[in-house]
Each structure stands twice: as structure tokens, then as C-alpha cells.
Amino acid sequence: MISSDTNRDAFQALLAHRLITDAQHDTVLAHPEYAALPLLPSPTHALAWMRAKALITEEEVDAVIDELEDEDTSEPSADFSEAEDIAYDAEDMLEIGATGVTHEAVDALFKEGLIDTATRDMALLSAPVVGAPAALGTALGWMVTEGLLDQEVFDATRARVAAEPPFATTADHRRIVDEAQAAITADAQMFSEWKREFARQNQATTWKFRLALLAIVAVIGWFIFGR
Numbered sequence: 001m002i003s004s005d006t007n008r009d010a011f012q013a014l015l016a017h018r019l020i021t022d023a024q025h026d027t028v029l030a031h032p033e034y035a036a037l038p039l040l041p042s043p044t045h046a047l048a049w050m051r052a053k054a055l056i057t058e059e060e061v062d063a064v065i066d067e068l069e070d071e072d073t074s075e076p077s078a079d080f081s082e083a084e085d086i087a088y089d090a091e092d093m094l095e096i097g098a099t100g101v102t103h104e105a106v107d108a109l110f111k112e113g114l115i116d117t118a119t120r121d122m123a124l125l126s127a128p129v130v131g132a133p134a135a136l137g138t139a140l141g142w143m144v145t146e147g148l149l150d151q152e153v154f155d156a157t158r159a160r161v162a163a164e165p166p167f168a169t170t171a172d173h174r175r176i177v178d179e180a181q182a183a184i185t186a187d188a189q190m191f192s193e194w195k196r197e198f199a200r201q202n203q204a205t206t207w208k209f210r211l212a213l214l215a216i217v218a219v220i221g222w223f224i225f226g227r
Helices: 002-016 022-030 043-050 058-071 078-097 105-110 119-125 138-143 150-163 166-223
Strands: none
Touching: 002 022, 002 043, 002 058, 022 119, 043 058, 043 078, 058 078, 058 119, 105 138, 119 138, 138 166, 150 166
């Protein structure tokens, strides 16, 4: 009953922020999967679930945000900022879910003994409820790159898995941690490339500024001394 009430509150919050209509809210409550939904930690999870189930489109959400922004003729209000955050975070959550990082994947990692209770609970707050088929390796790597699981703890888990006796689950565990490490490495490479590109752009901007400054000095010098 607590889960049902909490989920109802999450969708009610979307209604209160005017991100969904009364008709869409009624559609949610009548959806065949609504009663079986796990606990939704936030309105963001609720909106991401609606997007995943095609109960609301990206265009509809964007239109609502634009309308709310137009109503804020002065500085953006707290209500608008909260609605905007929910909408954008739900979009990010939808993309995460498309990679197989879901509540199902997080729970499976916990059941396999690859994460502890605290890590599971933190991950459930950030992971979407539904998405692509659960990808445990991707989910484990995501926890590390998102700072939900310390690299040192992951390294210790990987070493423990490598030392496991050859039971039936050993191969699965090794595959999961290897996939997680691949995801972590790919994320680090992407960040490194971003830093290099940022440095190049910053250097180019600095040189352009210096050249412009020299040109200005030259013009001023010509007016003062060359005339």
C-alpha cells in the first residue's frame, strides 16, 4: 500500500507541475502495468516511465515546458525550474534505460552479490524503472562512472570475482565485471577526448584574442605615432 500511495504521489506531482494533463493522469492510473509498478523514487521516474510506455511524447513535454516558460515573464519561478528539471532529467533517464540500466539490472547485481545494499539503494534512486533488457555489465560500469560505486570497491569486486572457484556462476560474474570495465574505460576515453578538444578550442580562442589585441594596439600606435 505504501508503494501504491508513493507512486500515486509521484504522478500527482507531475500533474501539479502541469507536466501532464488530467486525462493523461487518468490513463496512467488505468494502465495495466500501473498496479505492478515498483516504488517510484521521484516524479522524474514517473515521467520517464510514461515516456517509455508512450503515454506522453517528447513533443508534448517540450510544449508544456515552452508554455510554462512563456508564462514566466520575469525571472523563472521555482515551479518552472522544478518542472524543467523533471522533464530534462526524465529525458536523461530514458536514454540511460535504453542501454539496459534499469531497476531490474540493479536488483540483479545485488542478488548476484556484486554490489551491496547501500549501492543498490543509491542506484535505484538514479536508474529508470524500465528500459531495454537488463544489461548487468553496463549497469555496473554506469554505477562507477556516475560515482555511485567507488573505483576501489569495483576493483576489489573484480579481483574477488577473478579468484572465485569455477562454479556455474563464475563465468557470468567475470563477464559482468569485464563488460563493466569496458564501459568504464570507454567513458574515461570519451572524457579524455573531450578535455583535449576543449583545450584545443581554448588555445585557439586565446590566440585569436591575442592577435585581435595586437591588431588594436597596432592601430592605436599608428594613430598616435604614425600620423
